[in-house]
Structures are given as C-alpha cells and as structure tokens.
Amino acid sequence: MDEFSLIAKYFKPLAASFAGSLNLSDDAAIISPPENCELVITKDAISQGIHFIGSEDPALIAAKALRVNLSDLAAMGATPLCYFLALMLPKNTSKEWLEKFVGGLKETQEKFSIKLAGGDTTSTEGRISISITAIGSVPTGKALRRSGAKIGDDIYVSGTLGDAALGLELLQKEEENDFFINRYLLPQPRIDLGMALREIASSAMDISDGLVQDLGHICTASNVGAVIYSDKIPTTNNQQLITALSGGDDYELIFTAPPDKKQAIEQISTSLNLPLTIIGNITNGKSLTVLDKNNNIIQIDKKGFSHF
C-alpha cells in the first residue's frame, strides 16, 4: 500500500471531524487557539527496543505514545485540541499491525477528545519509531508551569506512585499482575486534574522520570528547596518505596499550592475521584530532603535510596 492509500484508509478517518486538518489533503494544517487562549505544544518520541518491545498489542503502543504526550498537556493545565503523528515503520509491517495501531489511536482520541491534525508516514530500515506532537489550549497566561512554587507551599501528588516501575519489573520477569502492568503500559494522563488546577496550583509537572528527580526540576525552576515525608507518599502496597521515589513512567501529576488552597484541592479530589496527597512542603534553600517516619534523612540517588 502506498503512502496515499494508507493515509486515505487509516488516517483521514482520525482527522475527519477536525477542520484544521484540511482532511490531511494539504501541505500543512491550519490552527488557531480558541478565543482568549494560547496553545500548549509538546513533542515526545518513542522507539522500539527502548520504550516498548514491539511485541505488545499495537493498540497499546499507540495509546501509550499518545498518552505520554497528553500527560505533558495535563501538566500544563491544557485542554487537548489536536495532534500530529510521525510514524516510521519497517517495510514488512503487516496490515493487521497497522489496523490495531490505528484502533488504539482512535480509542485514545475519543477518550481524551483530541483529533489527528496531520503528520507523516514513512518506511524505515530500522525499528518502529513514533513521534507525536500534541497541542492543547489554555486561557492566556493560565498555563501551569514548573517555576511558580513558593516557600511554604504544600507539595501534592495525584494517584499512587511506583506502580508503573513495578509493572515494568513484572513484565521483564514475565510475571503476571494486570494492575501493575497496566499502570506501566497504559498511563492515565491527568487532563481533568490539570485543567482544575489552573487557578489553584503554583507549579506543576508530570512524573515521568521518578518523584525525586521530577520534584528536583520544580525546585530548580522555582529556585526553592523541598522536604518530603516518605511515609506520606501514596503507594499501592507497602513494599514499593524505592520505586515510588525513583521509578519512572507513573505519569501522575506533582504540584504545589499554598496551604489556603487545601480545601479547594480536596474538593477537586472528591469530584475527580482521584487521591491528591500532600507529601511535603516547599522550603527555602535549594536542597531536596526526604525524611522517613522517624524524621531521619533518607539519602537519595537516582538509582534508589539508602538509610544513614
């Protein structure tokens, strides 16, 4: 199947109801932000052998590729609008693979109200590569940033941490546990949460590289320090503190807010049916300290932690 037939059969239906896509029939798409809004744009790429094995259900590969980009939009408080897809496929890719992949895109589009606006499909002599550029909108000036955390702010995380890293470990050991494995394979971008936090959070980002590393980015961008309490970190079971502190791929949000926003945040938690847990506070200085339940410092490095 040549590129034009491929686009007509598989991709035009994904773009059909988004006018700016120009039905994928022009050189580019034409996009304007909704009134009084600006655009939030992110681009993430995933590659076979690095981010996925290749033997997974193609629908899951597609869903994850789109969801990790949606998570960046969530982190900025944006409402999903449209996305561009670059799909680089080995020449022997089967029609079945492609159909399942497109099915995964379609399902994810519908779940998160985002449409295909354009892109490129090409063959590769290497392995499967997928690059997505996702575009959302946010009222002008209201995007959540990493840089707004203030001394005294509470530090919150959504959901539970460490599940995805455990899931990956189970997958690699070929053990079965659908809950943890799904948390790795199918991240839940916290779009509704990001939108609800627009006027409430002082800073936000998504946790893709691990709690400690990502909180470090907020501290650097905001020029502040932080203390977090290990026993307050929400986990699914009690054995996963290491992965909760340093495991990646959770795609939960970490955000900060002044203490007077606590009640508003509890209401958001209730209305979204999503735990939002205070795990520590923003401090002066530039250090990030993790305390255990006896207030002893836990020393962190990227690969894990050790008690003193």
Add this chain to the structure above:
Amino acid sequence: MDEFSLIAKYFKPLAASFAGSLNLSDDAAIISPPENCELVITKDAISQGIHFIGSEDPALIAAKALRVNLSDLAAMGATPLCYFLALMLPKNTSKEWLEKFVGGLKETQEKFSIKLAGGDTTSTEGRISISITAIGSVPTGKALRRSGAKIGDDIYVSGTLGDAALGLELLQKEEENDFFINRYLLPQPRIDLGMALREIASSAMDISDGLVQDLGHICTASNVGAVIYSDKIPTTNNQQLITALSGGDDYELIFTAPPDKKQAIEQISTSLNLPLTIIGNITNGKSLTVLDKNNNIIQIDKKGFSHF
C-alpha cells in the same frame, strides 16, 4: 551524556531567544499566533537508509530535515515561527556527529528566521530518525491551499525541475557534480515566494514527489484538470525531461493564478531573482495532459513517461 546535559549543552542555545520555548525547561511550549494570524503546522520525518544514507555531513542531514518542513510552510504562504525536534539516535552516536548536526540546525534557523521551541531526544536501537514539526503564521484566511485552482488559471513553477533527482542519481553512481548533488542535499524552501503569493496565487503546493504527481494533487483538491507543455518546463539542461516530470525532492513551488496576475508575478520573480515559469493551464475535466512541442500527448506514469 544524559538527556538533560544534552539539552542544556546543545539545544537550549537553539531555543534561547524564543520566549515560547520556556527555555526548554517545562513540560511543553506556549505559543500564540501573531495578531490577526493563524498557525500553519506541518510534520515531516526522515529516516536513515530511506531519506539519507547516514554518512553525509550531519550538518546537511539537519539542514535537509528542517528545510523539507520549511518547504511545506512556504507552500502554504506561511512565515516561519518555530519548530519542534524529535531526535532518535543510536547509543554510539559521537559527540562530533551531534555537534555538527546542531551546527546545521543553527545555520538553517538563522537563514530562515525560525527558532527551536521544544522536542525530545531519545536513544534508539535502530537507525537515526528525525521528526520535525514546523510552525509558521499566516494572516487569518490567507493561507495558500491546494484547492483553489480555477479553470483558465496559469500554472507556474519556481526555479528548475529535475535537478534533485539527477543529483540523487549522481550520488548513487558516486559521480561528482556539486550543482545537482547540492540541489538534492540542500533544498531551497521558497519561503519568500510563498509569502509574496498570498494574495495572488489561487492554489499552491511544493513539489516533493514530482511535478506530475503533485500537480495531480492540486487538480484533485480543486476538482479541475490541467494541461502542461513539456517544452516549457524549466530545466537546468535539456536531458532531464523525465526527471523534471516525475523526479522528486525539488522542493520548488507549483502554483496557479488567473492570467491577470501575470504582471504581478513577473515583478515577484524579478524582486526575488527567481524564475517563475508558466508551464500550462488549468482546464475543465479531471485529466492531466502533458503535451510535447508538437502538441502530441506524452503518456505519464509514476515511473516516467513514453511517447505514443
């Protein structure tokens, strides 16, 4: 070098003067069109072994990756604004390769007044893949489209056709001819031409797949036919009619305009110092006919043409 050091050292300087990039330090970029403008967005991917060999000067690979996207902006009449880069590199990629690649981006950015706004760098177990999303702006409603060609319009092309296909042939034969090879390796996106044609052309696109195929896209989108005269097609030498009709990678513009715009287009040609040649006319019906100098029909297929 980890991803963060790589971004800090090589990519932040490319984004430094573009405020919407947020210094590549947040989850996404924030972008608004200039006043009374909309955004034109395109995404093209290139892959080692398919679009480039890999042994080329990395600066040229970078330049071409960005230029083919700029050519899509030119085809829509857009002014370049910013771009996103997804770079998938084998783990053994050298610092020298990366430095030259970044140098090629920098030079191209400066030449075409476009800035890096964001992206992703990741390793791959496969070969080099590069995906770029380029964003331009155009006064609202003024983008050039494929769909506006009208019966009786003149059909124009910029520059000369077939040079890039000849260049590729010479490269594959390991013959030397810098002019043709450069036309293949370093396409010239016709940004200034696209912008000048905003109020003048009735349709436009860039020629990446060959004159006949791409004019076919304009005819389909505009629901018209076309006749072109082979002896009017501008070529660098007389031996290259086949490649001029069907060779790809020229990245010249093909556009249509009513006959009363002829003088305005001649003025654009003069001011840009760029040949703009009438090669035929838009007709009723849906067929695309190529006539030789004796007005005999030349039969075209995608691989070339043959006389009756």
